[in-house]
Amino acid sequence: MNLPFISDQTFTQKDYTSTRLQKAEYDNCTFVNCNFEQGDISNASFLECEFIDCNMSNANVTHCTFNAVTFNDCKMLGVDVSRCNTMLMDFSCDNCVLDYANFSGLNLKGFVFSNCQMKHSDFTDAILQYVKFQDCILSNAIFEHTDLQHSDFTSAKDFLINPAKNSMKGAKFSKHTLDGLLRHFQLDIKP
Incomplete structure (x- = not known):
């Protein structure tokens, strides 16, 4: 099926x-202050597009293609990214709210999430190699059987990751965030 261009x-x-x-x-298009909340953008394709200050909460993104797309200051509560077209998937998020988003099973190698709130987001079985979580809040995010090799959590906040249940070789953490790795072992860590 050929889509309009x-x-x-x-x-x-x-x-x-x-x-x-x-x-x-959609090629090289910009969406500014648009409301997609609980809307349907399934089967649409976005190449080199930018979403600025948009509400995409609970939008239907089934078979949607995001290639070289940036999301800035967007509200994306509950978006099931795992339903998107994974072929050529490439996007970045800056200052977005991604609470309850579903990234399970996705290959997000090299993606960048900057200044994002990602509470209760699900990364189960995802490949997050070389992903940067710059100044992201990850309270109650789910990391189970997740490939976190060489990912960067040095400025991430409030995450809880069980090293025994995830691949973590070369992952980066700061000494201030180590409690998010050790809490599973019920250690008494003093400042």
């Missing part, structure tokens, strides 16, 4: 909660 456009303050975003290939 939409290129080099800016969409500002559009409400896609009841009216669906056109199913298309």
Whole structure:
């Protein structure tokens, strides 16, 4: 199925909660202050697009393609990223709220999450090699059978990772965040 091609456009303050975003290939488009909350953007394709200050909470992203996409200052509560098209998946998030997002089973090697709140997000069975969690809040995030090799948690906050249940060779942590690794062992750590 060939999708319509939409290129080099800016969409500002559009409400896609009841009216669906056109199913298309979006190339080099910008979405500013748009509301996709509980909307349906399934089967759409975004290449080199930017989402700024958008609400994508609980949006249906099934078979959606995000390639070279940036999300800035977006609210993305409960988004099931694991349902997206994984072919050529590449995106970054800066200053986004990704609470309850589902990344389980995905290959996110080299992705960057910066200044994001990711409480209760699920990374079960995901490949997170070389992922950077710069100044991210990871309270109650789930890391089970996750490949965290060479990932960077040096400035991450409130994570709890069981080293016995995850691959962690070369992962980076600061001495201030080690309690997130050792809490599973019920050690008494003094400052």
